[in-house]
Amino acid sequence: MTATPGLRRDAQANLEKLRVAALAVFSRRGLSAPLEDIAREAGVSIGTLYNRVGSREELIDAVVDNLAGEKLKALRDRTLEAETPRAQLETFITEMIDLQLSDPAMNDAMLRRYPDAVLLINACERSMALGAELVETAHVAGVLSDEFTPEDLMTVLWMAGMASHDPAAPHGWRRVVDRSVSAAWTDHPNS
Amino acid sequence: MTATPGLRRDAQANLEKLRVAALAVFSRRGLSAPLEDIAREAGVSIGTLYNRVGSREELIDAVVDNLAGEKLKALRDRTLEAETPRAQLETFITEMIDLQLSDPAMNDAMLRRYPDAVLLINACERSMALGAELVETAHVAGVLSDEFTPEDLMTVLWMAGMASHDPAAPHGWRRVVDRSVSAAWTDHPNS
DNA sequence: GTAGAAAGTGAGGGGCATCTCAACATATGC
DNA sequence: GCATATGTTGAGATGCCCCTCACTTTCTAC
Numbered sequence: 001m002t003a004t005p006g007l008r009r010d011a012q013a014n015l016e017k018l019r020v021a022a023l024a025v026f027s028r029r030g031l032s033a034p035l036e037d038i039a040r041e042a043g044v045s046i047g048t049l050y051n052r053v054g055s056r057e058e059l060i061d062a063v064v065d066n067l068a069g070e071k072l073k074a075l076r077d078r079t080l081e082a083e084t085p086r087a088q089l090e091t092f093i094t095e096m097i098d099l100q101l102s103d104p105a106m107n108d109a110m111l112r113r114y115p116d117a118v119l120l121i122n123a124c125e126r127s128m129a130l131g132a133e134l135v136e137t138a139h140v141a142g143v144l145s146d147e148f149t150p151e152d153l154m155t156v157l158w159m160a161g162m163a164s165h166d167p168a169a170p171h172g173w174r175r176v177v178d179r180s181v182s183a184a185w186t187d188h189p190n191s
Numbered sequence: 192m193t194a195t196p197g198l199r200r201d202a203q204a205n206l207e208k209l210r211v212a213a214l215a216v217f218s219r220r221g222l223s224a225p226l227e228d229i230a231r232e233a234g235v236s237i238g239t240l241y242n243r244v245g246s247r248e249e250l251i252d253a254v255v256d257n258l259a260g261e262k263l264k265a266l267r268d269r270t271l272e273a274e275t276p277r278a279q280l281e282t283f284i285t286e287m288i289d290l291q292l293s294d295p296a297m298n299d300a301m302l303r304r305y306p307d308a309v310l311l312i313n314a315c316e317r318s319m320a321l322g323a324e325l326v327e328t329a330h331v332a333g334v335l336s337d338e339f340t341p342e343d344l345m346t347v348l349w350m351a352g353m354a355s356h357d358p359a360a361p362h363g364w365r366r367v368v369d370r371s372v373s374a375a376w377t378d379h380p381n382s
Numbered sequence: 383g384t385a386g387a388a389a390g391t392g393a394g395g396g397g398c399a400t401c402t403c404a405a406c407a408t409a410t411g412c
Numbered sequence: 413g414c415a416t417a418t419g420t421t422g423a424g425a426t427g428c429c430c431c432t433c434a435c436t437t438t439c440t441a442c
């Protein structure tokens with residue numbers, strides 16, 4: 001993809017193998033998976049991993065597009081397709097939670113573990129900014145209580161993230177999350 | 192306290208020193224504090240710690256009364272002093288959250304880390320059973336929506352626990368927690 | 383071809399915590 | 413007193429994971 005110039009051909013290839021492996025391992029086991037596993041899956045030594053990417057954070061950033069970027073972009077698109085401010089915010093929330101549920105890496109991302117993975121954090125911030133906009137739009141449209149702030153949205157998503165991969169979380173966490181949002185609507189479902 | 196018979200006098204004393212140290216360290220740093228630190232604080236070697244108590248879980252259970260039992264009992268008492276079902280449940284919730292906020296060990300306990308610390312888990316279960324009763328009493332009294340189940344209470348407390356010692360938690364988590372409860376009342380504050 | 387720069391390798395060192403065990407100490411019963 | 417069962421000790425083994433670096437291999441430009 002992004003041919004890094006001044007990199008020997010084998011190094012380039014290894015970097016690519018590492019990207020592929022990192023993507024697979026991160027997606028399966030989350031962003032805290034042992035780097036040794038990624039090197040092994042790439043068919044490369046741990047030393048090479050460190051030669052190519054200086055740290056876990058850089059490795060994350062090297063795969064951020066496939067890891068999170070695309071998914072968040074798709075989420076944004078589907079969100080903006082919705083017709084009403086309410087439907088938009090609802091789409092945003094449910095899809096974000098689904099993402100967290102289905103993808104341990106996305107979950108780690110949204111929870112800001114690895115705050116030094118700059119590109120990843122940026123991608124998350126952008127999504128959160130969209131979320132905040134949707135909240136404000138809903139306020140202006142008069143369909144969402146002013147009591148429900150953008151920060152409340154962050155909280156609700158944070159909670160979903162924490163719950164979604166904790167076996168000790170109460171089974172009914174989703175009820176509470178859903179209700180926290182649905183209680184804030186001030187309209188009938190189609191405005 | 193509980194003189195364990197068939198234990199030599201010095202061993203008995205060391206066990207007591209370990210209890211004291213464990214209580215202090217757990218309270219300060221949570222139930223996952225290194226056992227070496229507890230041994231050091233007790234003025235005893237790590238080997239002795241393992242001789243006296245076979246594992247972290249047993250050590251937790253050995254101090255469970257002072258660690259959680261008393262506090263939970265006090266909480267129960269203050270809860271039952273309240274005059275109305277609503278006031279009782281409110282007391283229970285706010286005091287439980289305060290406990291989690293102020294005491295890392297209580298937090299670990301309520302979150303069921305260390306599920307093998309049997310006595311600790313029992314103590315927590317008892318508190319949770321009280322919470323569930325209060326919810327049901329409030330239902331019967333007609334002051335709490337039937338939509339708010341005992342499991343919702345667990346969820347809310349779990350969430351508070353997760354948030355209270357996570358620096359990455361959104362600042363406004365308490366808003367959402369409080370609202371999840373207050374939205375469920377069906378009366379005016381004094382029934 | 384070949385030299386020399388670039389890259390690959392993986393054993394090993396470091397951190398952190400758990401847990402063990404052979405050598406050493408002491409309380410207790412006779 | 414003294415034998416001995418009972419305790420204590422702490423260095424070191426184990427388990428994870430991170431990261432480095434002296435040595436080997438491979439590319440590539442000439």
